[in-house]
Amino acid sequence: MDNNWKIGLKLAALVIVAVWLVKTFLVTSCFIPSSGMENTLYQGEGVLVNKWSYGLRMPFPSFLGYHRIGSCEVEKGDIVLFNDPGATQRNKRLEWRRVFISRCIGTPGDTLMLNREMIDSGDEVLSPDSKSLYVYPSSKEDLMRVILDAVGLKDNSLVGYTEDGSYIRSFSHYEFYLVSQKAGQRIDFVSLNSKLSREVHPYVVPRKGRPVKVYPWNVVLLCNTIVSHEGKQAGVRGDTLWVEGKPVSSFTFSKDYYWMASNDPVNLCDSRLFGFVPEDHIIGKAWRIWYASRKERFFQRIQ
Incomplete structure (x- = not known):
């Protein structure tokens, strides 16, 4: 034993x-x-x-x-x-x-x-499962529920509302194809991603x-990266990046x-x-x- x-x-x-x-x-x-x-x-x-x-x-x-x-x-x-x-x-x-x-x-x-x-607005699609946000009138919600049930997407939930009270849902390319085909002209969809595409800037x-050049739109992101992962003191004053007490126009990173x-x-x-x-x-x-x-x-x- x-x-x-x-x-x-x-x-x-x-x-x-x-x-x-x-x-x-x-x-x-x-x-x-x-x-x-x-x-x-x-x-x-x-x-x-x-x-x-x-x-x-x-x-x-x-x-x-x-x-x-x-x-x-x-x-x-x-x-x-x-x-x-x-x-x-x-x-x-x-x-x-x-x-x-x-x-x-x-x-x-x-x-x-x-x-x-901070959403990529490029045209390259890396996966057919990548989703986008679509806006439609709240008055069409009952019809939307019927369509979602008909195309097998009844678990798709509302994700939010716009300032004017319209509804927001997220669909993959294929899901939106099914829904839009079923809806025809009865629902007017607007891509929320296109609304957010204003003020697009390049981020390296x-x-x-x-070296990565510092711009007003990337200065905070670069500063946070330097502090968290490069082990240096950094801060932002106005649109200027300061590293180790000196203003810099670019920064060379030590990691990929x-x-x-x-x-x-x-x-x-x-x-x-x-x-x-x-x-x-x-x-x-x-x-x-x-x-x-x-x-x-x-x-x-x-x-």
């Missing part, structure tokens, strides 16, 4: 060590906490993340320093798991920070055209060793950075909330669904 107990303990210890080794050096997992990545990933689904997609980030970077084996860059369109780079997590060690999962739409050196809501995603976006612009858990994501915060690429919301999605490859 004693031998069986000892064998059981040894087996349990081996299993625990094996799981830790796999999660640390091969594959980790996470659950999708919100609807921000629909229709690619649904809330509550479990996702396997390949830790070698961009090279393995060695364990305990806060203690041992940041090192990556077989390092390679994230590609535009990839769905990426990364540690929260936000200022509220600054006092936590990197490996203990909460994690986010979003789609990369800006790689080091890219120039993004962002509007005043920092690349290691390359990325810009992450949710599929649904309603969800703010992306770079609009926390800014550029440094390379050392990247954990890996979303690989397969291991806990699915629907049977046909089990172990489906994530695109």
